[in-house]
Amino acid sequence: MSTQATTVHQTKWWSGGKSPFNMEYGKLMMWYFLMSDAFTFGAFLISYGSIRFSQNFWPDPNVVFNAFPGAGHANLPLAFVSVMTFILIISSVTMVLAVHAGHKGDKQGVIKWMIWTIIGGLAFLGCQAWEWHHLITGEHAVLVDGKIEMIGQNMRGNPWGAVVNGPEVTAALTNTSHETLMSLMHSANASVSHEKIAAMSDAELRAALSTAELHVREKGPVAFGGYFYGITGFHGFHVFSGVIINIVMLIMTQKNVFQNKGHYLMIEKAGLYWHFVDLVWVFVFLCFYLI
Amino acid sequence: MQTFFIVAILGLGFLITFQIAKASEYVAVLRGEEKARKQTNKVNAFMLLAFLIIGMIGVYYCNEKLKGKILGEPASDHGILVDRMLYITIALTGIVFVITQICLFWFAYKYQESDKRKAYYYPHNNKLELIWTVIPAITLTVLVGFGIFYWYKITGKAPENAMIVEVTGKQFGWEFRYPGKDGVLGKKYFKNVSPEKNNPAGQLWEDKYNHDDVFMEQEMHLVVNKPVKLVINAKDVIHDVGLAHFRMKMDAVPGTPTTMWFTPTFTTKQMIEKTGKPDFVYEISCDQMCGKGHYSMRGVIVVETQEEFDAWLAAKKPQYLVANPDKDPAAVKTDTLNKVAAVIN
Amino acid sequence: MEHPAFEEVSFHHHTDDAEFKRRVKKTTILLSVITIIELAIGLFIYTLHKSDVNRDFLILGFKGLVCILTLAKAYYIVSVFMHLGDEIRNMIMTIVVPLMLFIWFIFAFIYEGNSYKNLRNTYDLHFKETTMPKKHGNAETHEVKPAEKSGKE
Amino acid sequence: MDLWIVSMALFVVSSLLGGLNYISTILNLRTKGMSMTRLPLTIWAMFFTAVLGVLSFPVLLSGLILLLFDRNLGTSFYLSDIVVNGEILPNEGGSAILFQHLFWFLGHPEVYIILLPAMGMVSEILSVNSRKPIFGYMAMLGSLFAITILAFLVWAHHMFVTGLNPFLGSIFVLLTLLIAVPSAIKVFNWLTTLWRGNIRFTPATLFAIGFVSLFISGGLTGIFLGNSTIDIHLHDTMFVVAHFHIVMGVASFFGMFAGVYHWFPKMFGRYLNSTLGYIHFWVTMIGSYLIFWPMHYQGLAGIPRRYLDKRGWVSFNDFPELDKMITIVSIIVFAMQLMFVFNFIYSIFKGRKVTSTNPWGANTLEWTTPIRPGHGNWPGEIPEVHRWPYDYSKDGREFIPQTEPIGENESKH
Structure with a gap:
């Protein structure tokens, strides 16, 4: 659409009887809904910023998000989240193509690209589920009240505080329970078998553990977990609802609902929503994983 | 019984009003609607004017009757600033209030419907609109200017010689901590709070600044003409340290310490003379809704001379010694007494 | 009920197929490249954290850069994928102008957050001691940021 | 409490959807000739109200979701250092004031969400019943718009004594008192509307x-x-x-x-x-x-x-x-x-x-519908609009409805 054509009509467009934006009613509503939703996410992220700025210490994302499925304990910062990001970008692209096919009235094209988009969405959700699971169950050695405990990242505990020095860890080891020592041994030395560890006494365990390799940390700010799960969860919920909407759209396309209507505008609206989800991820990615 | 009567009276009034209203509608139809309408128009126009006049008299009467009951002279240096700002604002807004209300009701009365007059078609006048955009803007600039100037003065840094008192709000009362001789409040941590261990403030005993900190509840003593800086905390929910006579107020927020400072300028005794109330005390009111007992969250401030204050503080025992009686060098004999007291408690 | 304005809407996606595909492809590549640059910067910040030298300022600069890149990404998604760039100017304005509110919103909230930190550090020494990262060289201890906003969002 | 929060969330959703409907309808579904500057002030006020609602309620929603998490999932968004009745809560690091910020970010626009429609209706009613055009239509619009914008910027003036940073506080003072200017314009315009009218x-x-x-x-x-x-x-x-x-x-x-x-x-x-x-x-x-x-x-x-x-x-x-x-x-x-x-x-x-379709002698469109309008409001064609809604007492005529084409000899305002 050339801009000249619009400016010619400009004066008339606002005078009633037609849409001043050359836009259909429902799509306009979708846009404003997305704007409102942007304020919801904006408020979340800004509260996160506010709390983060009120803390002296905040965990480094490269330390928190360094795992990759199947890679064991390898230190791969940001690798997995970049996969998630690309999944979302690609699914956004397939959505664009679906919308484009819709404009041409190409039913088969719409179906094809919608299926790809849905797969992308589901893949993203799967990745997120794995990441959450890993963070919650992945336990880390943390110095609490002079002894070492194994805690995962959840709403009440944050194992990503500052690294503790050798002498303090040695002192803390003497107060640490047998179970914790065993799991410490296991995580530090994966080659040693379970039976062997179980056979060792506390003193033996303590001697076998080298304090430098333990990566014992203090507890970090609790708000980190809440915001991370809260915001990525809320985003995940959006992805989930987006997938549901896309599935509904897919079924409706299959049943020729749009073909009978003569246009595929509904696909376009679903597309807007899907891109918005992608857009939000861009900012979530920025706030939690990059800075 | 009383409630029943009230409800009955209201119900009766209800019925009567409704009957009158219904009847008047019939009467209006009988007499000719146009005529009835014109008459009510006149009545209402007159009532509006009467409302203006009686209202203005009422405002004056209300002022005469109640002005003696508002607080009078502020008892702190910041209070003087607040009151000055208040009077500036009252003067400016008062003028606007009187002019606009008079215009409103007078126009309503003057231009009531009449067959003789036609309404004047007057859709806009840019010059006029500009004038009444600019004048309020200038007035408000003045108010903002004064306001921000005083605001920075009040919230600015406390003087170096200010005494420090820690105020902690809880449901439903106030706790105070004085830093003792060293002038520094010791560290505290909320997980150490334990009234059973005589540590209601959660002080960390390994911090030696804590060893001479004095703790007490409900009553705070201040020195006249000496700046005081309050460090304000809350234990459970948000409270607010409201000091009406000093014209100061600051919320007590759990987890985020807040602060304010001021200089009391009259002792409690002086205020008793000034107000003529023999039972006068400075009160700390909780101004932020904090639960069922909100209205009863009262603290008392005694403002006194330096000598009186020193004598009062000297009589207090640091909380460290209360919580750790074995560390008390002065009184080994009270030690045993404390133990007995602990057993009894 | 039919919408009276409905038939009036002239759909403006009649650009030819190849042109459109080319644009989508270009944008996809652009987004990917930006993401990769962002990741690289993220990793670089990580190595900076690990080193003992105090480079707070450099880190802050890189974080600012990441924020700008993110905004660029958002711009491409909104303008190309969501076709906002193809809409009428007035429409773009009704979306973009309200988002300007975020500037003050972000500034005020983050300034407030920073002010809480200062209050706590001044009046709650225990908080300061237990949460302030120790000065000597540990990994990721330079997270404390200066007061200004970092242009997040 | 939790149920209250959920009900508030539902309320947010409903007001959001309602607001979206208002905005899109006002923008997209105006009748022929009804340009934006021919809308009655009531509609303008509803439009700005909807904008306020759509942009500020989501922030409350976020605040409420965080509150719900704090209450049920053990997070520490708002909670920190709390000892209730001797019981020590584990939460640390949150800020109780953060909720106030999120709340008042809605809370202040909410005041105008309540007040703006009233302003719009009052403008309309004063104009109709004093048989005069509303004075300064564009100024009224401008002040509505200014109030809408400022409403978003001043939320923390409810929080001057919460330990708010004094510098931020001073900016909020400035922005807050700015609201008085459009409000003053509105008041003076209402007064002038009454002036030399013929008030019923x-x-x-x-x-x-x-x-x-x-x-x-x-x-x-x-x-x-x-x-x-x-x-x-x-x-x-x-x-x-x-x-x-x-x-x-x-x-x-x-x-x-x-x-x-x-x-x-x-x-x-x-x-x-x-x-x-x-x-x-x-x-x-x-x-x-x-x-x-x-x-x-x-x-x-x-x-x-x-x-x-x-x-x-x-x-x-x-x-x-x-x-x-x-x-x-x-x-x-x-x-x-x-x-x-x-x-x-x-x-x-x-x-x-x-007994008549237009009992008050008003110009706006709703009074051209039948006394008992059916579905779609007008039987037959939707009327076309030719003028603004405030042509009262113009050229010796008591009122000229919006649907009447502009006459040849009519004076311009």
Whole structure:
């Protein structure tokens, strides 16, 4: 659409009887809904910023998000989240193509690209589920009240505080329970078998553990977990609802609902929503994983 | 019984009003609607004017009757600033209030419907609109200017010689901590709070600044003409340290310490003379809704001379010694007494 | 009920197929490249954290850069994928102008957050001691940021 | 509490959807010739209200979701360092003030969400019943717009004494007091609309005049509270209660009453009983001033709000008689509102019937529909609009409906 054509009509467009934006009613509503939703996410992220700025210490994302499925304990910062990001970008692209096919009235094209988009969405959700699971169950050695405990990242505990020095860890080891020592041994030395560890006494365990390799940390700010799960969860919920909407759209396309209507505008609206989800991820990615 | 009567009276009034209203509608139809309408128009126009006049008299009467009951002279240096700002604002807004209300009701009365007059078609006048955009803007600039100037003065840094008192709000009362001789409040941590261990403030005993900190509840003593800086905390929910006579107020927020400072300028005794109330005390009111007992969250401030204050503080025992009686060098004999007291408690 | 304005809407996606595909492809590549640059910067910040030298300022600069890149990404998604760039100017304005509110919103909230930190550090020494990262060289201890906003969002 | 939060979330969703509907309808579905500057001010006010709702309610939603998490999932967004009744909560690092920020980011625009429609309706009603065009239509629009924008920027003026950073506080003072300028413009324009009019005192007109009066009174006290220095003393006292009840409570109710009395014939094809309307107005008007005016003095005396019993206090125990008076008057005024509800329901079924389509002689489109409009409002074609809605007493004609084409010899305004 050339801009000249619009400016010619400009004066008339606002005078009633037609849409001043050359836009259909429902799509306009979708846009404003997305704007409102942007304020919801904006408020979340800004509260996160506010709390983060009120803390002296905040965990480094490269330390928190360094795992990759199947890679064991390898230190791969940001690798997995970049996969998630690309999944979302690609699914956004397939959505664009679906919308484009819709404009041409190409039913088969719409179906094809919608299926790809849905797969992308589901893949993203799967990745997120794995990441959450890993963070919650992945336990880390943390110095609490002079002894070492194994805690995962959840709403009440944050194992990503500052690294503790050798002498303090040695002192803390003497107060640490047998179970914790065993799991410490296991995580530090994966080659040693379970039976062997179980056979060792506390003193033996303590001697076998080298304090430098333990990566014992203090507890970090609790708000980190809440915001991370809260915001990525809320985003995940959006992805989930987006997938549901896309599935509904897919079924409706299959049943020729749009073909009978003569246009595929509904696909376009679903597309807007899907891109918005992608857009939000861009900012979530920025706030939690990059800075 | 009383409630029943009230409800009955209201119900009766209800019925009567409704009957009158219904009847008047019939009467209006009988007499000719146009005529009835014109008459009510006149009545209402007159009532509006009467409302203006009686209202203005009422405002004056209300002022005469109640002005003696508002607080009078502020008892702190910041209070003087607040009151000055208040009077500036009252003067400016008062003028606007009187002019606009008079215009409103007078126009309503003057231009009531009449067959003789036609309404004047007057859709806009840019010059006029500009004038009444600019004048309020200038007035408000003045108010903002004064306001921000005083605001920075009040919230600015406390003087170096200010005494420090820690105020902690809880449901439903106030706790105070004085830093003792060293002038520094010791560290505290909320997980150490334990009234059973005589540590209601959660002080960390390994911090030696804590060893001479004095703790007490409900009553705070201040020195006249000496700046005081309050460090304000809350234990459970948000409270607010409201000091009406000093014209100061600051919320007590759990987890985020807040602060304010001021200089009391009259002792409690002086205020008793000034107000003529023999039972006068400075009160700390909780101004932020904090639960069922909100209205009863009262603290008392005694403002006194330096000598009186020193004598009062000297009589207090640091909380460290209360919580750790074995560390008390002065009184080994009270030690045993404390133990007995602990057993009894 | 039919919408009276409905038939009036002239759909403006009649650009030819190849042109459109080319644009989508270009944008996809652009987004990917930006993401990769962002990741690289993220990793670089990580190595900076690990080193003992105090480079707070450099880190802050890189974080600012990441924020700008993110905004660029958002711009491409909104303008190309969501076709906002193809809409009428007035429409773009009704979306973009309200988002300007975020500037003050972000500034005020983050300034407030920073002010809480200062209050706590001044009046709650225990908080300061237990949460302030120790000065000597540990990994990721330079997270404390200066007061200004970092242009997040 | 949790259920309350969930119900609030549902409320947010519903108001959001409603707001979206208003915005898109006003932008997209105007009839032919109805350009934006020909919209009645009521519609403009509804439009800005919807914008406020759509952009500010989501922030409350976020705040509520975080609150729900704090209550049920053990997160620490708002909680920190809490000991309740000797029980030590594990939460650390949150900020209780953060919730206030999120809340007031909605809370302040919410005030205008309530007030703006009243302003719009009052403009319309004053114009119709004084048989004069609204004075300064564009200025009215501009001030509505300015209020909408400023409403988003000033939320923390409710929080001057929460330990707010003094620098931020001073900016909020500046922005807050700026709101007084568009408000002043509106008041002066209403006054000029009345000036040299030919005013018919229907109940709706009376309520509109009452609205202006209360808006002045309550608005001016806003200048006290928006100024952080004075707010230190007056914050959370009865002064605040008086201020916001007058300006946001009673005034916006007056606007709504005015609207109901004015459009009731359109809604149900019958009139409300106007004698009851007059009684309703006078009792409410006099009562509101009696209740809230003396409260300012209580506020100046430092009496905190929400105190159910002041007998334990030395400083606040000076007004027992006044409290009694206020209580009695409020009971009477409230009973009067019940009377209004009764009138409303009674008149739907038994009220005097409307005999003409345009009983008030108004210009706007809704009065061109039949007395009992069917689906789609107009049988047949939707009318075309040719002029703005405020051509009253122009060229010697009492009113010229919007649907009438502009005549050849007509004077321009």
